[in-house]
Amino acid sequence: MSRYVRPYGDTTGDGMVQTSFTLPIPFGPKADGAAQQLANKMGMDPAMVVHSHPIGDDFTFFVVYGSVKHIVDMDDVKVVEREYPLLTPSEVNTTLKKVLRRKLVVVGGCIGTDAHTVGIDAILNIKGFAGEKGLEYYRELKVVNLGAQVSVPELVRSARAEKADAVLISQVVTQRDAHILNTQEMSAAFREAMGDKRPLLVAGGPRFDPLMAGELGVDRVFSRGTTPGEVASYLVHAMQEKKGVAA
Incomplete structure (x- = not known):
């Protein structure tokens, strides 16, 4: 296993991720622009709004696809390992x-x-x-x-x-x-x-x-x-x- 890893989308190490969220904005072009701006501020660049649809009159749900520059150092990942065997x-x-x-x-x-x-x-x-x-x-x-x-x-x-x-x-x-x-x-x-x-x-x-x-x-x-x-x-x-x- 590599010590350093990045998200995989289309090619190895391209950093592509997909995320979804809801904003309290009516559905439309301005809402898509707000979602893209938020994704950019989250570190996704470029970011593409690949899906959006209204949730009622004043909310819009988004799916955004884009690339991040962040790298994960596996040596810094802390989890609880199971220290006992699984029994029947x-x-x-x-x-x-x-x-x-x-x-x-x-x-x-x-x-x-x-x-x-x-x-x-x-x-x-x-x-x-x-x-x-x-x-x-x-x-x-x-x-x-x-x-x-x-x-x-x-x-x-x-x-x-x-x-x-x-x-x-x-x-x-x-x-x-x-x-x-x-x-x-x-x-x-x-x-x-x-x-x-x-x-x-x-x-x-x-x-x-x-x-x-x-x-x-x-x-x-x-x-x-x-x-x-x-x-x-x-x-x-x-x-x-x-x-x-x-x-």
């Missing part, structure tokens, strides 16, 4: 039975005002996501799905009542960084209520950055595209570390 459901069940000698208890839900359970349901419900069955399918997992708009005190109470090993929270639709504030409130509440005996705290949602775990006060952050198998494999890995068992 059978391997998850076998390992948990050996390590815990009981079912691992998972409590999950959407906290705050978020009413969209699609994310947490994809991970917890047996129907699963991306061809993988959810955590309810795993024989050695006990799953408690609290659903949507769960308050932090309710989540803490449920986790304590169920003697949860792990708490999974989801934030899908958020505004003004509510997903960050809600998660920080949640982690602080668990620290205050349980201290070092708190369960594993796992946050997930499309706007989360996996690098934010420390800032959020949680043990793991999963972003878009995460499958139930990845979460189950992480829980096994975390339980093995907690028990001091080699993988």
